[in-house]
Amino acid sequence: MVAALRRGDVLPPAAPPRPDGGAADDGHSGDGELTARSSLRELSAVVPGLADELAQRARAAGLIVCCVAVVAVPAWTVVDRIAVPQLSAMFWVVRLLCDVPMVLVMAALWWLPVGRRRPEALSFAVLAIVQAEIAWMIPQTHGQAYYLLGFTLAIYGSGCILVSRPRWTVALVGVSWSALAVAVLTFPGGLTLEDLAAVTVYLGTASVIAVLAHLRRYALNNRELLTRVRLEREQQRTGVLLAQLQRLSHEDPLTGLANRRRWDAELLRACTEARQGNSVVGVVLLDVDHFKAINDRHGHPGGDEALRQVASLLSRRVRAGDLVARLGGDELAVLMPGSDLDRAVELAERLRSEAADLVPPGFAPGEINLSLGVAAAAGDLAYPLELMSRADEQLYRAKITRNAVGVPRADPSQIPTPR
Numbered sequence: 001m002v003a004a005l006r007r008g009d010v011l012p013p014a015a016p017p018r019p020d021g022g023a024a025d026d027g028h029s030g031d032g033e034l035t036a037r038s039s040l041r042e043l044s045a046v047v048p049g050l051a052d053e054l055a056q057r058a059r060a061a062g063l064i065v066c067c068v069a070v071v072a073v074p075a076w077t078v079v080d081r082i083a084v085p086q087l088s089a090m091f092w093v094v095r096l097l098c099d100v101p102m103v104l105v106m107a108a109l110w111w112l113p114v115g116r117r118r119p120e121a122l123s124f125a126v127l128a129i130v131q132a133e134i135a136w137m138i139p140q141t142h143g144q145a146y147y148l149l150g151f152t153l154a155i156y157g158s159g160c161i162l163v164s165r166p167r168w169t170v171a172l173v174g175v176s177w178s179a180l181a182v183a184v185l186t187f188p189g190g191l192t193l194e195d196l197a198a199v200t201v202y203l204g205t206a207s208v209i210a211v212l213a214h215l216r217r218y219a220l221n222n223r224e225l226l227t228r229v230r231l232e233r234e235q236q237r238t239g240v241l242l243a244q245l246q247r248l249s250h251e252d253p254l255t256g257l258a259n260r261r262r263w264d265a266e267l268l269r270a271c272t273e274a275r276q277g278n279s280v281v282g283v284v285l286l287d288v289d290h291f292k293a294i295n296d297r298h299g300h301p302g303g304d305e306a307l308r309q310v311a312s313l314l315s316r317r318v319r320a321g322d323l324v325a326r327l328g329g330d331e332l333a334v335l336m337p338g339s340d341l342d343r344a345v346e347l348a349e350r351l352r353s354e355a356a357d358l359v360p361p362g363f364a365p366g367e368i369n370l371s372l373g374v375a376a377a378a379g380d381l382a383y384p385l386e387l388m389s390r391a392d393e394q395l396y397r398a399k400i401t402r403n404a405v406g407v408p409r410a411d412p413s414q415i416p417t418p419r
Contacts, residue, residue, distance in 0.1 A: 065123050098133045139191050263335070267283075285388075291303065306358070
């Protein structure tokens with residue numbers, strides 16, 4: 001994430017202020033226009049993987065409902081034998097027939113893709129089968145209390161247990177009332193007015209409680225998900241801020257180059273690797289010639305622009321893996337792991353030559369010149385202090401004449417000459 005950050009990074013939007021100047025209330029979020037009343041679809045759209053997680057929850061709840069229904073529906077025949085023994089045989093056959101589609105739905109929830117895509121609809125189908133079956137039995141049992149109790153269990157299960165949207169409980173209530181109406185019309189005279197009143201009280205109470213419970217669960221679930229969205233967004237925002245702080249702690253704000261802290265750390269690492277791997281590391285130090293005079297002529301904004309253009313030149317010319325840093329003032333440096341003295345000198349000469357072509361606004365051609373010092377160390381001789389000391393010594397020699405490259409005296413042909 002640190003590597004991906006650049007200047008101009010945009011943080012996730014903060015929560016919008018209220019018109020009265022106070023903090024945002026529970027109904028508003030900085031995450032778009034989400035509120036505690038937002039739908040699951042809206043909440044799922046902003047959290048990766050949340051839709052699949054909710055579908056998995058609904059699928060697991062649906063499988064539990066299927067298992068209970070598949071076992072409980074035929075097991076209720078014990079009540080048939082006690083309450084209506086003359087109808088128990090027929091009811092047993094009906095219960096077994098109803099088990100067939102419920103088993104098929106359970107298999108779809110467990111194995112088929114539709115079970116992962118539409119778990120709520122499949123769970124509703126199982127409960128609707130249960131309600132239709134019991135509604136058919138109620139007029140024939142003259143409103144036995146056992147059957148009225150069983151008629152409300154599925155509604156309570158949908159409203160208080162099933163993981164789904166409230167509309168499914170409302171739909172189940174509608175199916176239950178419709179199935180009961182059809183059963184009453186199919187078996188006229190099966191229920192007296194007293195029986196109808198009892199059925200209405202049982203079913204009406206269950207319908208109201210289940211729908212209200214489901215609406216309340218849905219609202220609480222949405223609040224929980226909204227809180228989760230806010231926390232995840234805040235974690236993302238915090239992560240971006242920390243990454244920016246980490247970047248700024250290692251970056252020079254004027255030029256965008258590495259600062260002295262990062263330079264010291266990378267130089268130490270490069271020297272350690274050179275000693276361990278018996279490899280070489282090169283360093284180029286450079287100053288802008290007569291930088292004080294540049295500031296006097298063009299002001300500090302002009303001097304800052306000159307530094308930025310020199311920094312841009314260095315960044316364009318170094319290899320991937322090299323490090324360009326501003327050590328302070330007008331002093332810049334290039335760290336070149338794996339580069340010997342010849343490669344460092346070649347880069348220094350190229351930088352010196354191309355710096356003369358830099359012409360910031362208001363500058364005269366050739367006004368910017370560089371003095372550079374070069375050093376390299378290999379194997380057991382690669383230590384940061386010694387390497388920097390040798391490069392600084394060569395920079396000092398180059399600044400005697402300016403616009404020059406200083407190299408170790410071991411190579412007389414590279415002694416700096418006036419330019």
